[in-house]
Amino acid sequence: MVDTLGKVVAAVAGLEGDVELAGPSETLWKCLKPFISHFEGNLQHYSDTSSDTTLEPTWDSVASAASNWQTLVDKAVGRWTELAWKAIDILKACRDAATVMGNTAAKAAEQAGDLQKKVENWLKSVGNLVTKTQQLPMATNKEKAAIALEEYRAEVGAAKQKTLEALTEVVDAVEEDSKGKAAYKVAQRAVEALGPLAGLVDVCGAATMMFKELSCRLGNIEAKVKGARETSPNVPKDLVDTVAQAERLWQASTDLAECHLLGTLGNIRELLSNGPRGLDSPRYQKVHNRCTNAKKAIPKLLERQ
Numbered sequence: 612m613v614d615t616l617g618k619v620v621a622a623v624a625g626l627e628g629d630v631e632l633a634g635p636s637e638t639l640w641k642c643l644k645p646f647i648s649h650f651e652g653n654l655q656h657y658s659d660t661s662s663d664t665t666l667e668p669t670w671d672s673v674a675s676a677a678s679n680w681q682t683l684v685d686k687a688v689g690r691w692t693e694l695a696w697k698a699i700d701i702l703k704a705c706r707d708a709a710t711v712m713g714n715t716a717a718k719a720a721e722q723a724g725d726l727q728k729k730v731e732n733w734l735k736s737v738g739n740l741v742t743k744t745q746q747l748p749m750a751t752n753k754e755k756a757a758i759a760l761e762e763y764r765a766e767v768g769a770a771k772q773k774t775l776e777a778l779t780e781v782v783d784a785v786e787e788d789s790k791g792k793a794a795y796k797v798a799q800r801a802v803e804a805l806g807p808l809a810g811l812v813d814v815c816g817a818a819t820m821m822f823k824e825l826s827c828r829l830g831n832i833e834a835k836v837k838g839a840r841e842t843s844p845n846v847p848k849d850l851v852d853t854v855a856q857a858e859r860l861w862q863a864s865t866d867l868a869e870c871h872l873l874g875t876l877g878n879i880r881e882l883l884s885n886g887p888r889g890l891d892s893p894r895y896q897k898v899h900n901r902c903t904n905a906k907k908a909i910p911k912l913l914e915r916q
Contacts, residue, residue, distance in 0.1 A: 612814045613872050613879075613905070616650060617898035618807040618890065619643070620879050623800055625886020630801045632704040633711070639804065642701045643883060649697065651876050653690050654868040668851050670840040676854045677836060681829045683861070688822040695815035702808040705801050712798035719791025800888075829857075863912040870912075871905035 623630055623639050630639040832853060839847070875898055882894040889895070 612818065613650075613875050614899055614902035615807065615810045615814050616647070617875075617879050617882065617895055617902070619804060619811050620647075620883045621888060621890055621892055621895040621898075622804040622807050624882050624884075624888045624892065624894070628800060628886060628888045630705060630708055630797055630804065631712075632708050637704070639701070639705060639708075639801075640883065642704065644880075646694070646697055646701065647876060647880060647883075649694050651873065653687075653694060654872050654876075656687060656690060668846050668848075670836065670844075670846055673846055673851060673854055674833070674836045674840070676858070677829055677832045680854070680857055680861075681826065681833060684822055684826045684829060688819060688826055691815060691819040691822055695812065695819050698808070698812045698815045702805070702812055705804050705808055709798050709801035709805065712794045712801060716791045716795035716798055719787045719794060825857075859913070863909070866912050867905060867909065871901065871908060875901045875905070 620643065622628075623643075632638060632642065832850070835850065839850075878894065878898045878901065882892065882898060885894065886892065887894075890899075
């Protein structure tokens with residue numbers, strides 16, 4: 612899950628990696644920074660919401676433990692559901708940015724497509740202006756000379772105006788070409804981020820569904836406790852073991868977050884700010900290696916409980 616977040620950040624990392632989104636001063640960076648903080652809060656939630664119940668093989672103890680776990684898990688469902696919706700919002704915004712910037716790039720490319728023709732037209736107008744300026748008026752008397760000079764000035768002025776107009780068209784085409792190239796780069800970065808963002812939506816959704824499933828199971832345990840305690844004074848051993856296992860799994864999750872995952876988020880923040888972009892980035896590789904080590908540590912964390 613943390614590695615997936617690292618892949619998203621790697622796609623837009625560094626000073627030139629950000630993507631402009633719809634809305635005033637909205638960028639992918641500005642969306643990801645609070646998302647990372649929310650993500651961090653969800654991981655810290657494991658250690659901040661541990662159960663203090665000492666489990667004993669009595670109905671009251673088991674019922675209290677199950678109720679406590681139900682409260683903790685329901686809180687986790689809410690937090691991960693909220694984060695999943697934020698991931699969906701970011702994905703939609705990035706998809707829209709890719710579409711808008713892609714259309715902008717295509718339109719600019721179309722408008723600047725005849726740049727070569729416009730340059731040729733400008734050079735032709737320059738050549739015509741030079742020719743007109745070299746055609747000095749010739750006249751045999753003063754009256755004809757004045758008329759010839761006026762015609763000369765008019766022709767040169769018209770040629771100069773055409774040259775300026777042709778130059779303006781060239782400048783506009785160059786600007787459109789520049790805008791198109793810039794928009795293309797932004798669209799490309801947005802497209803590159805779409806895959807990892809979709810993966811982020813998936814893992815946040817999976818975390819939400821996991822806690823929802825756990826919540827349903829705890830609800831079943833509470834119902835089972837309520838029904839069974841009315842028929843027997845003794846708590847079945849398998850029921851005590853089920854609640855105890857939940858305690859062990861939760862503690863293992865807490866240790867995983869505290870010992871491995873929370874520290875990795877600091878590396879992700881560093882990657883976002885400093886880059887470089889790409890999955891071959893040394894900073895992303897550091898994130899990836901830490902996540903790999905975290906996965907390898909899970910069996911030992913479970914054994915310690």
